[in-house]
Amino acid sequence: MIKPQHLAGQFIAYSAFAVMIAYFASSPPYQHHPQESALVRLSLTHAGQRVGDCKERSPDELAKLPPNMRAKQNCGRERNQVTLEMDIDGKTVYSQTAKPAGLSGDGRSRFYDSREVPAGRHVIRARMRDGGKPDGFDYDEQVEVELAPRQVFVIDFDEEDKKLSFE
Amino acid sequence: MSNPIKSALRAGLFRVESGWDTLVGRESNPMYCLGAMSWFFFWVVGASGLYLFIPYDTSAARAWGSIEHISREQWYWGGMFRSLHRYASDAMVLTMMLHLLREWLMERYHGARWFAWFTGVPLIWMVFSSGITGYWLVWDELAQYLAIGTAEWLDWLGIFGQSIARNFITPAALTDRFFTLLIFIHIAVPLFLLFAMWIHILRINNVNTNPPRQLIIGTALMLVALSLLHPAQSHPAADLGKATAVLNPDWYFMALYPLYDKQGPAIAWTVSIGASVFLCLMPWMALRRKRRPAAVVSPPNCNGCGVCTFDCPFGAVVMRPRNDESGHAQIAVVQPDLCTSCGMCMASCNRTNPFLPHEEPRQTGIDIPDFTFDLIVKRISARSHGLVGDNRVLVLGCEHGAKLDHMKGPSVGVLELQCTGALPPSVIDYILNKDLADGVLVTACRPGECFYRLGPEWTELRLKGERVPKLRGAVPRERVKLSWAASTETKGLMTELAEFRVALAELPKQVRPESTKRRVAE
Known part of the structure; x- marks a missing residue:
């Protein structure tokens, strides 16, 4: 049985426990991104071009292969690394070269970046090199956008249309 | 040994818990069962x-x-x-x-x-x-x-x-x-x-x-x-x-x-x-911490009752089949890796009894090598030797609890155990029966604060006669006092000791047959 002199103490202790749980369950508030900023998020996975050229198999070569492996072309698995750069208002803010994933280097290269920019008008340019040439870019796109506060502006690669996309 | 900062924090924790006990009652204090x-x-x-x-x-x-x-x-x-x-x-x-x-x-x-x-x-x-x-x-x-x-x-x-x-x-x-x-x-x-x-x-x-x-x-x-x-x-x-x-x-x-x-x-x-x-x-x-030797079973003294397995806080003692000539079906076996050397198994053994006929040194069914039952009995004799007055008290307590050395005096002897749970109730009986003291103050850490586990709980139940080994019914309860005291509560324990001694002084003098008068074991 609870002793009468402990009833008040228990009320205080349970109240303090409840206040502590309730307070830190949602307070103090945390500012993740400023209200007036927008967010430019670059998220892209892309497989670079194959390192070696594909070779057409002759009918004799095809005949020697098991029926389930008779692909017309013989291609190497390894892919080129991919370089991606992003400029915002003429200033390069992101430049990264990513190796293809996988033990054989035959997977996709992965890029991710997320950065705050002030809301308002911006010129955003992205360029990507996925082939073997040492300079120049295989894809280069630029867009001028009016970013609203808290807007998330995404830069991706459209694999169907083979171009960098902005949305 | 822990560092001073940790000791200070631990003392603070004990004070908070003690205050919380006062505020809400011990049963409603969540700190003991987090x-x-x-x-x-x-x-x-x-x-x-x-x-x-x-x-x-x-x-x-x-x-x-x-x-x-x-x-x-x-x-x-x-x-x-x-x-x-x-x-x-x-x-x-x-x-x-x-x-x-x-x-x-x-x-x-x-x-x-x-x-x-x-x-x-x-x-x-x-x-x-x-x-x-x-x-x-x-x-x-x-x-x-x-x-x-x-x-x-x-x-x-x-x-x-x-x-x-x-x-x-x-x-x-x-x-x-x-x-x-x-x-x-x-x-x-x-x-x-x-x-x-x-x-x-x-x-x-x-x-x-x-x-x-x-x-x-x-x-x-x-x-x-x-x-x-x-x-x-x-x-x-x-x-x-x-x-x-x-x-x-x-x-x-x-x-x-x-x-x-x-x-x-x-x-x-x-x-x-x-x-x-x-x-x-x-x-x-904790490289500097030396691990104490694990409990050891003495096969000739183990009758396979299994009480030690129930009392061990960490399941370090298990019963195994026995095939020797002892006639007992089982024997206690210690798993050294699990043993914390708290001594609760030793206290629980029905052979841990100073009244039993014995050889030197005293043997029991299960013992702690660096703090044996024999050593406890000998130290009790030594610490009670020379106590004077009508209210002589022997304080038995835990080395992790209140500082017992502060209580020593002409009429007060102290013995620190590794845990109060390592105190066989028959030892209290022995102290009073052999006129080694007029009263026994058993002190333990507060339940839930035991450095090991369950030491205070087992001690309380044994002294109340609710858990084996029980304190014999014939032992005068007015001459035995159990007090909880954390390491921060030495002062409070000293007050309780003083009150206990006053109460002892008011009790009628015990009359003992000549044959049970004090014997010094050392």
Whole structure:
């Protein structure tokens, strides 16, 4: 049985426990991104071009292969690394070269970046090199956008249309 | 020996606990059963979660709405369950972290207790994983923040074939299947957690996973009242086209996320993995601590009664079949790796009795090599030798409790044991019977504060005659006093000793036959 002199103490202790749980369950508030900023998020996975050229198999070569492996072309698995750069208002803010994933280097290269920019008008340019040439870019796109506060502006690669996309 | 900072913190902890005892009563003080409180909150979270699973809609478009519906339209029931689910999980984190801190302060993490400490570390990860995935399910702005943050955090490891963060890049990228996967994880992880909690307590004997009833009732009422008065609320629905701004995180689960935001994934991983590895290795970092020798069974003196197996706090003593000529079916066997050398097994043995005929040195069924039963009896004789007056008292207590040396005097002798649970009740009988003292003050750490486990509890039950070995009924109870005293309560114990001596002086003088007068064993 609870002793009468402990009833008040228990009320205080349970109240303090409840206040502590309730307070830190949602307070103090945390500012993740400023209200007036927008967010430019670059998220892209892309497989670079194959390192070696594909070779057409002759009918004799095809005949020697098991029926389930008779692909017309013989291609190497390894892919080129991919370089991606992003400029915002003429200033390069992101430049990264990513190796293809996988033990054989035959997977996709992965890029991710997320950065705050002030809301308002911006010129955003992205360029990507996925082939073997040492300079120049295989894809280069630029867009001028009016970013609203808290807007998330995404830069991706459209694999169907083979171009960098902005949305 | 622990460092001064730790000693000061431990003294502070004892004072807080003592004050809390005064405020709410010992039975309602959660500090003595923080592990059991975490178990209780786990069950509350589990039961409320089962109910929430019924109305929850596992789709990206309707998840937020389904939670919002029960929170607003059915606030008195569904909303209350949602709040119970949240607040009980917060309380579980709180009691779990306090449990960890308290065990560290009380030095209960090394030696044979490495297993419980080591297996406790993954529990922290599991509790946090369960909580974070639960917050994702609400799919509000806080969930969006957690989802993207966690995904970026995991992607940094580079061990996943696909980028997890790409699932949250645009509203179209998010599928209902993802929510099905999420709720599966949110249910599976707590099930693994339950299994891991069972492993965590596997090497603990007489484990108590239920807090005292009045604490359960009080805490349950508090959670219900909190849920009704301050119900859990969602943020606005998640919108992947919109960045999260001001959030109200649950800091019990999300304290590391701002670190990730400010310092990046490398630092966040270093802190979380580094802290976990450090915690895991702590039991072996106490290099200067010398482990005391484990209990040893004396086969000729063991009659296989098995009482020592019930009293061992860590299950270090087990009974095994016996095939020798003793006629006993079983024999006690000590598993040295599990033994903390507390001596409770020695005290529980029915051969640990100074009245029994004996050879030198005294033998018992199970003994502690560096603090034997024989040594206890000899020290009792030595410490009581030369005591003068009509109210001579022998104080028997624990080396981890109050400072007994402060009580020494012409009429007061003291003997520190490694744990009061190592005191055989027959020794008290022996002291009074042989006129070694007029009274015996047994002092132990407060229940729940035992450096080992269960020492104060076993001592109290044995002295009350409710647990074997019992203090013989013929022993005059007015000459035996049991006092709880933590290391910070030496002064209070001295007051109790003085009162006890006054009470002894008022008792009629004991008349003993000549044959039972004092014998000096040394």
